[in-house]
Amino acid sequence: MDESVAWRLSEMANGMERSRILSIAASVRAMIAEGKAVAPFTVGDFSPTQFEVPSPLIDAIIEAVSEGETNYPPAAGLPELRSALANWMHEKYGLDVGSDGIIVGSGARPVLYASFRLFLEPGDGLAHGVPAWNNHYYVHLNGAIDIPLQGTPESRFLPTASQIESRIEDIRVLILNSPLNPTGTCFTANELRDICHVVLNENRNRSEDGRKPVILVYDQVYSTMTADGIDHVHPVQVCPEIFDYTITLDAISKSLTGTGLRLGWMALPPALAPPVVALIGHMGAWPARPIQKAAAKLYEDQATLESYFDDLDDRILSRMSLLQSRLDPLSQYGVNYVEPEGGIYLSTHFDLFELLNVTTNEEIRQWLLDEAGVAVVPFQAFGLEEDTGWFRISIGAVSVDDISQAMDRLEQALTNASSH
């Protein structure tokens, strides 16, 4: 950076990184605009032409605007929305925080940011799995000590209880995400229970010596999207005593494919809520009033919601199963994946180092883009440093036909490469 720019900025601003996913996505968009055949498996967004938000939501937004719902909403959210979300979370996940324990924000990000600000002092330990979405940026924003817990294909890239236990003394906030972005894998009840027990044991010790407890931030923005035979599990379902230490984050960004509508929420023990309300208020990070009105109506109508979730699961499944069936025969070239369990992502191993005579993920990424029009994001964008050949494929912005054509191109490119 230009020195005179750095001189004027704070340390925090100087150290701020751009999202690598968004820069890759921007270059892919530019290629598509030039007319190149590229399948955008890059962003965790939804193309509205492939995945529409529920139509009752749109109708209710329009109605709210036309009825003059245009002034400030209350800082914690409209009471009817907080109540509808509290009921929904209680029924679906057994988490009972009541209306007072629900604080809404403009997407999951403001409440995610707020949940770190609530607990972390500079120098406190923030533990997160690797690969995982965006945690390393939040470590920086909070002046926290980074505690990465590196996943492996064997752990389905999820952090394990024993890894957490080995670092527990240094941890103030542990963030877990399930279904996990970027891997599309989910904690089982047993895995999550073991982790909760590690946290509770540590907190028992800390309450005796007066140290602040470990807080579990549970990001479940993809909770409604699970593969056949997989159930999303919330920590309180497997370990009710974890309630006092758990902050849950959710949003309509993924579950209703409304990334641009900006509505997320935090569910927490109500006694902890007042500073969050103040923080969201100071940031002005409320969702717009019309979306709050509309979401309140939709979340009161759980039958409509559930049928929307079922339909969405079918659309995700049609894309995932096509991808899998087209990738399976490519294992002969070194292409494999981790069985998808939830969300919209597939952890894909393009182990093409030998075939292409290259040494880095970046070279593989560029080859996939140039030779096959397959745009993917390396796990390095999610904190994994090594060049291991692992990439995230996202199906949110592609049609079944896009996948089919991309896999034709990939198969051809791999055949050509192997015949050289």
Ligand SMILES: Cc1ncc(COP(=O)(O)O)c(C=O)c1O
């Ligand atoms: C795991 C996870 N949490 C939170 C978010 C942020 O969601 P929002 O767009 O609602 O801020 C994302 C977005 O990709 C995500 O993948």
